[in-house]
Amino acid sequence: MIRIKGHLQRKSWSLDIDCTLPVEGVTGIMGPSGAGKSTILRVIAGLEGHHSVSVRFNEHLWQADDAWTPTEQRRVGWVSQHPHLFPHLDVAGNLAFAQRRATPHSGNDIDADEVIALLDIGPLMDKSVAELSGGQAQRVSMARALFSSPQVLLLDEPLSGQDPGRKEQILPYLQRLKRRDWMPIVYVSHDGDDMARLADHLVYLEEGRVCQQGSVAEMFADVSGTLVRHHRAMTVVEGQVSSVNAAHHSVVLDTPVGALIWVGEAVKGTCMRVCIAARDVSISRQPLRDSSIQNCLPAMIKAITQEPAGWVWLALECNGATLLAQVSVRAFHRLELGVGDPVYALLKGLAVLAD
């Protein structure tokens, strides 16, 4: 558990911080710009040198009015938007820098070869930092942070870079990192879709304060919550590949809401996180047979939430789990939908993140 509380005063801005973050799995921090997302990571790392904010990491008091643990003793891995590699060292030298200073620690035993394999660093080892592309440099930066065997990994928007395509280059590696579960990760991003794919627990900040927090599935399904006011609502579930159709380049995913067909490559047995945007779920009274839509699930309407902007949220019970749908008020009235009605949920798209 990381507990941060206090006030930060700078020339051009000030921030009241009051938040508690779990240190388990991936904790996402979201919020509008200026909410203090990056600042909170910097405070945790001891990079905002102020005693006015108190930081407690599990049972250790890292900083307070009369306490200060310097950054180098906190053993946090910090990866920001820019890789900040050491230009006077090559890739291997950057990694060795971290490895030499890693304190042997119970728990997070990082196997160097495994990190290099996981992040595909092997072919880059002898290169100079200047030779690396943005995505490669970011991977080296993540490997370097892991090599210091930190007790928590802080990722500050590692997917936002100058170069287009950076996100696609890095996201699969973050997913691998998450699956490997070496250490808890605190992950800051402004992008809700990335969050839905990566985070387990989510904290939504506004002006330094937590306005909503909970599991990712709860947060994206809470239609009255702050997160859904700023980001589209989604159903987030875990799935597993149960069969592969090589001819159609598609797989069947077993998920709590039912078996779903996804067009993509994956090996049988692979676990995947599936995000289904409420907007991509349509409702039909009849099963649709002659349609290009692949996924049609029998469901029952469990709850209805109307909102003023012309949309209606439907919580559907599918196979015992909940699937969220967003339909227009007009369609809602035309179909004369009511709680307890049996319907069919038509899924127009799935966002799936695999290894």
Place this chain on the structure above:
Amino acid sequence: MHSLLSEGDLEAIFLTLQLALVSTVLLLLVSLPLAWWLAKSRWRFRFVIEACVALPLVLPPTVLGFYLLLLLSQQGPLAQLGLGTLAFSFEGLVIGSMVYSLPFVVQPIQQAFRDIPDPTLEAAATLGAGPIDRFFSVVVPMTLPGILSAATLGFAHTLGEFGVVLMIGGNIPGQTQVASIALYEHVESIDFIAAHQLAATMLVIALVLMLTVYALNRRVRGLGR
């Protein structure tokens, strides 16, 4: 060369090189922490220290030499402290040279330190490197070409010292008679052949040093930071 230069001139050149080397090494020891402090400090009166460091750039060397003479003389404050009389000695020349060349060493290093991005050092801290460790394993290697070029500049500048040496060292052959003063003596005594030989030697040494500085600078830019 040996046949061209008289023994006295060789002695003067040797003494000059020795003075420049000792001064430069000591100057680096002083300049690295000072430049780091100047580059990173947010103290609002930092500019006062910066101005003092820059003072030898604009002050006539004789003015500097005069005050140093008072400082180092038999009745000076250093002698009162029990350090003895340093004027007219090699040690006195070293002190004089250090003050005289200080800005030439501090300023380029300060600039190189200022160019290091803070997040690079922050990254080093999160990787477990404490302040001293960061200085020697990140700051110094990242700015090494700048430090070397500053040291060469300080060395070269000390070679050309005249006014300060004249005031605090006088003209004792083998002890305080440096090349520039030996050259002045040759001209005074209208020995132009000796003057030519000594001057040309100094010119070559200075040129080689300057070529080193600019080659180093080119390498720094070549790194494309």
